[in-house]
Amino acid sequence: MNKKNHTNLLTATLGDSRLWPADHIDVLMKSISGIAPSKLGDDARYAFFKFFETVALPAVMDISPITLTGSHGIEHTHGVGRFSLDVSLSLDYNPVPALFAAALHDCARQHNAYDEEHGPNAVPVAKKLFAGKLGDWLGKAEQKSVIIAIRDHTIGMNAKNPISAALWDADRIRLSWSWGYEPEYFSTNEGRRIAGLPMAKWDSVLNVHNAMIKRLESERKSLR
Ligand SMILES: [Fe+2]
Numbered sequence: 001m002n003k004k005n006h007t008n009l010l011t012a013t014l015g016d017s018r019l020w021p022a023d024h025i026d027v028l029m030k031s032i033s034g035i036a037p038s039k040l041g042d043d044a045r046y047a048f049f050k051f052f053e054t055v056a057l058p059a060v061m062d063i064s065p066i067t068l069t070g071s072h073g074i075e076h077t078h079g080v081g082r083f084s085l086d087v088s089l090s091l092d093y094n095p096v097p098a099l100f101a102a103a104l105h106d107c108a109r110q111h112n113a114y115d116e117e118h119g120p121n122a123v124p125v126a127k128k129l130f131a132g133k134l135g136d137w138l139g140k141a142e143q144k145s146v147i148i149a150i151r152d153h154t155i156g157m158n159a160k161n162p163i164s165a166a167l168w169d170a171d172r173i174r175l176s177w178s179w180g181y182e183p184e185y186f187s188t189n190e191g192r193r194i195a196g197l198p199m200a201k202w203d204s205v206l207n208v209h210n211a212m213i214k215r216l217e218s219e220r221k222s223l224r
Pocket residue numbers: 072105106118153154
């Protein structure tokens with residue numbers, strides 16, 4: 001996929017993705033040190049999501065054959081990133097590893113049909129990306145946990161590791177909304193809570209996030 005296409009997608013999805021430059025994540029991490037992730041405010045959540053959109057997701061879109069739409073396309077991955085953030089923070093865990101896991105989890109899919117092999121097939125892709133610039137964002141132990149989360153997401157049932165738990169639950173939340181909710185396939189209370197919301201609430205969950213992003217973007221525009 002070329003850069004123009006994914007720039008168009010990101011712009012169409014959430015407006016100007018460059019309002020919060022990716023290198024601000026370092027400032028963000030310092031500013032929130034000592035604060036429990038589950039207590040982070042909207043500003044920090046927004047910054048992490050922008051990090052996903054401007055760093056993790058574009059890096060994967062540049063090398064992946066996955067489609068923009070479809071049940072496992074980039075739109076799906078975008079939703080998985082968003083829910084990975086929610087689940088990681090609910091576990092009081094730094095969301096950056098799970099955001100990379102979300103971006104990478106379906107990168108080796110060749111189609112949208114059932115396929116257990118795309119988890120293991122994503123491992124060499126992830127290793128290659130982490131050997132380059134993306135590796136700067138995570139320590140070696142976190143990279144290994146991300147790779148295990150990706151490798152096993154097609155066959156794993158429940159996870160104790162917070163990175164796997166966040167990825168698997170986020171993936172299944174998104175799929176539950178299309179295919180039905182099966183609580184035994186979830187690892188966290190937050191995953192079960194969101195996946196189990198009645199259909200009438202789905203828009204409100206998405207709207208909370210979209211409204212937060214719109215509000216913060218308009219505040220930043222007014223400061224210029
Ligand atoms: Fe997958």
